[in-house]
Amino acid sequence: MRFLEDIIVKFGSVDRRVIFVLIGLAVLVPLLNPIDLAIRPTPSSQRVYDAVDSIPDNSNVLISFDYGPSTRPEIHPMTLGIMRHILSQDRGHKIYITCLWPDGLYMAKDALKIINEEYDLVEHEDYVLLGFRPGNEAIVKGLASDLRKVFTVDAAQTPISEIPMMEGINNLNDFQFMFTGSAGYPGTFEWVQYGADPTGVPLSSGTTSIQVNEVMPYVQSGQLKGILAGMPGAAEYEKLIDTPGIAIQGMAAQSYGHVVIVLFIILGNLAYFITERRERKY
Amino acid sequence: MSFSTILGAWIAAFLTLGIFSYLYKDNPFYKIAEHVFVGVSAAYWAATFYWTQIYPNLFGRLFAVDSPFASMYVIDKGHEYNGLYFFPLLLGIMMLLSVFKQINWMARWGIAYTVGIAAGLKAFGYLSSNVISQIKSTAVELFSGELSFFAMSGDSIFNNIVIFIGTISALMYFYFSREQSGAYGRFTRLGVYFLMISFGASFGFAVMGRISLLIGRFNDLILFSNPSYNYGTFWMLGLIIVVLGYWSFQNPERTEG
Numbered sequence: 001m002r003f004l005e006d007i008i009v010k011f012g013s014v015d016r017r018v019i020f021v022l023i024g025l026a027v028l029v030p031l032l033n034p035i036d037l038a039i040r041p042t043p044s045s046q047r048v049y050d051a052v053d054s055i056p057d058n059s060n061v062l063i064s065f066d067y068g069p070s071t072r073p074e075i076h077p078m079t080l081g082i083m084r085h086i087l088s089q090d091r092g093h094k095i096y097i098t099c100l101w102p103d104g105l106y107m108a109k110d111a112l113k114i115i116n117e118e119y120d121l122v123e124h125e126d127y128v129l130l131g132f133r134p135g136n137e138a139i140v141k142g143l144a145s146d147l148r149k150v151f152t153v154d155a156a157q158t159p160i161s162e163i164p165m166m167e168g169i170n171n172l173n174d175f176q177f178m179f180t181g182s183a184g185y186p187g188t189f190e191w192v193q194y195g196a197d198p199t200g201v202p203l204s205s206g207t208t209s210i211q212v213n214e215v216m217p218y219v220q221s222g223q224l225k226g227i228l229a230g231m232p233g234a235a236e237y238e239k240l241i242d243t244p245g246i247a248i249q250g251m252a253a254q255s256y257g258h259v260v261i262v263l264f265i266i267l268g269n270l271a272y273f274i275t276e277r278r279e280r281k282y
Numbered sequence: 283m284s285f286s287t288i289l290g291a292w293i294a295a296f297l298t299l300g301i302f303s304y305l306y307k308d309n310p311f312y313k314i315a316e317h318v319f320v321g322v323s324a325a326y327w328a329a330t331f332y333w334t335q336i337y338p339n340l341f342g343r344l345f346a347v348d349s350p351f352a353s354m355y356v357i358d359k360g361h362e363y364n365g366l367y368f369f370p371l372l373l374g375i376m377m378l379l380s381v382f383k384q385i386n387w388m389a390r391w392g393i394a395y396t397v398g399i400a401a402g403l404k405a406f407g408y409l410s411s412n413v414i415s416q417i418k419s420t421a422v423e424l425f426s427g428e429l430s431f432f433a434m435s436g437d438s439i440f441n442n443i444v445i446f447i448g449t450i451s452a453l454m455y456f457y458f459s460r461e462q463s464g465a466y467g468r469f470t471r472l473g474v475y476f477l478m479i480s481f482g483a484s485f486g487f488a489v490m491g492r493i494s495l496l497i498g499r500f501n502d503l504i505l506f507s508n509p510s511y512n513y514g515t516f517w518m519l520g521l522i523i524v525v526l527g528y529w530s531f532q533n534p535e536r537t538e539g
Contacts, residue, residue: 020305027496031504043435073498074491102330134335137403152360153338159360193407197415209491213484221419223411230487231494250497257493 005274011264012271019264026260030252037252044219045236047226048204052085052177058092059176060169064191065111067183068103071208077234077247078206079111079181085241087119094125094165096175098151099132100139100186105155107181124154124163131155136186140194144172171199178203188215192223206233283510291506292514298499299515299522309529311522343367420449448476 041049055061063082067075086093097112099105108129112121121127130151133139142150147170153159160166168174178201182188188205196203202225207215209230218224228237231254234247300315342359345351349363373392380389422442423429432440451473455462462470507515 017305023493024496027493028500031497031500070495073501074494102327102334105330132330132334133339134331137407138399141403152342161360190407193411194403197411209487209494210484212487213480217416217419218411221415223415230490231497232490246501250494250501253497253500254490254493257496258489261489 008267009271009274011267012275019260022264023257023260026256027253030256031249034249035252037255039232039235039239039248039251041236041240042229042233044216044227044229045233045240047219048082048206048228049085049226049237049240051202051204051225052082052179055086055091055093055177058094060094060096060174061086062096062098062172062175062178064098064100064178064180064182065104065108066100066180066187066191067107067208068101069107071183072107073246073250074208074231074234075181075183075206076107076111077231077245078228078237079107079179080114080245081228081234081237081241081243081247082179082181082204082206083111083115084118084243085237087115087121088241095127096165096169097127097129097131098139098143100136100190101183102132102134105129105132108155124158125165128163128165129155137190137194140186140190144195144199147171147174172201173199175201177201179205181206182211183208184211187211188218188224188227192218197223204228206237288511288514291511292518295503295506295515295518296522298503299518302499303522303526306526309526311526340367340371344371420445422446447472452476 063079065079083095086095097108099108112127112129115121123129131154133150135142139150148160151160154163172178172195178191178195180188180191180203182191182205188207188211191203191205195201203223204225204227205215206228207230209232212227212229215224215227219227228234231247231250234245235251238245238248297315297318300311303309304312337357338359339361342357343361343364344367345355345357346361346363347356347358349356373395376388377392378389380386422437422445424442424446425439429437429439429442432438435441451469453473454466455470455473455477457470460466503515505511507513
């Protein structure tokens with residue numbers, strides 16, 4: 001027993017760099033040798049899927065890219081999944097893209113590049129990239145009251161009045177569904193408070209894991225139609241639309257990384273209590 | 283693959299590994315990556331804000347095709363002339379005056395205006411979406427014949443009781459006008475447990491988020507280690523290890539963790 005306790009105490013005081021290396025390996029190895037893990041959609045991801053599925057035919061869908069390269073691994077698979085789902089059944093939906101983050105513009109361009117390789121889309125007929133406008137919640141409020149005051153040109157500087165699919169689009173009430181891929185401020189909170197709540201347009205969100213706890217009350221109250229929670233949420237959505245992508249590939253790495261962290265949390269706590277007990281004893 | 287793409291991949295691999303090298307200890311590679319990140323971000327934000335907001339939405343209105351200055355200079359971004367926009371221009375200039383000690387008081391006007399607008403906007407959003415809607419969603423039915431007793435998620439009598447007790451006990455914990463002892467103290471203690479569960483979930487999600495970001499960087503590093511990128515990751519990794527080893531050898535006092 002004493003021998004076992006000594007080992008635990010040694011693990012508890014291991015150099016932090018050893019832990020970094022172990023976590024790195026736990027994440028890297030499954031990425032090099034992909035392992036299939038069972039993925040079961042959670043009710044909140046299922047709600048997003050159902051919300052997208054229930055959009056009436058020939059609808060206008062607004063997707064906001066409110067994230068940058070730093071949170072790309074979590075949010076990008078979600079926005080790609082949503083776009084694929086919207087376009088997959090050829091139901092005549094039109095996609096309008098906005099960005100509350102300056103680097104969201106490049107995330108949107110990257111997503112459109114990938115989507116354009118899979119679907120035969122025509123710019124300004126099937127989708128329009130309205131682009132980025134600084135102003136955070138003021139922009140969402142502006143879109144809710146008069147979109148044409150916020151966007152007079154799209155991201156390619158084409159006047160809104162010359163874009164066919166912008167005809168009849170004056171504010172958020174002209175959309176049948178909204179989705180925000182959100183990594184923080186501005187993002188989901190602002191879209192709920194200034195976009196969805198005042199207009200009543202259904203809104204779903206894909207967020208970084210760190211935001212989930214704060215956003216979940218909006219799902220509970222029905223202000224958000226489901227939430228894709230971090231990389232697991234993205235993987236669940238990929239599973240729901242039956243299009244495996246980088247999120248599903250990353251789930252094994254995610255799981256093994258967690259196992260190592262949990263293991264060290266347990267060992268660290270055990271080592272703390274053993275050391276405390278020994279100090280008390282002597 | 284074009285030279286610029288390969289060069290970009292090599293730079294990305296170098297900067298990623300440079301940031302990772304901080305896990306060993308603070309070092310010149312980390313400093314380079316950190317400073318490049320801050321510098322590029324600041325420049326990128328400044329340029330983006332100017333070309334997406336100030337140029338089209340401010341100057342686009344002040345120098346519109348129908349403006350009195352049209353004979354001198356025109357910016358056609360689909361706006362009509364609006365002289366009121368000289369006001370935000372003036373406030374913006376006043377904010378920049380904070381760098382001059384003699385007249386830096388002028389900056390307060392612009393800051394006060396911005397803070398006032400932000401406070402007004404936030405108050406509206408919070409009141410309607412957070413306060414009223416959240417209070418409504420917490421007012422749940424506790425004993426309804428239509429609800430099942432237990433469900434893993436969504437409405438059920440059990441879940442509603444948990445929401446009710448959790449909300450009340452956590453709120454009571456922050457009521458400091460009464461000593462938290464006896465039955466009342468035990469109830470507020472329950473509130474603390476609810477808060478701790480919430481903090482634990484937040485910590486778990488935070489770890490999950492960080493692992494996701496690590497997966498993203500590893501995915502890129504794996505991609506850049508391909509022959510099509512001329513094994514960029516391996517070259518950069520080798521360079522950083524060799525130089526970092528030499529640097530640590532030359533500065534032994536700095537290598538102690």
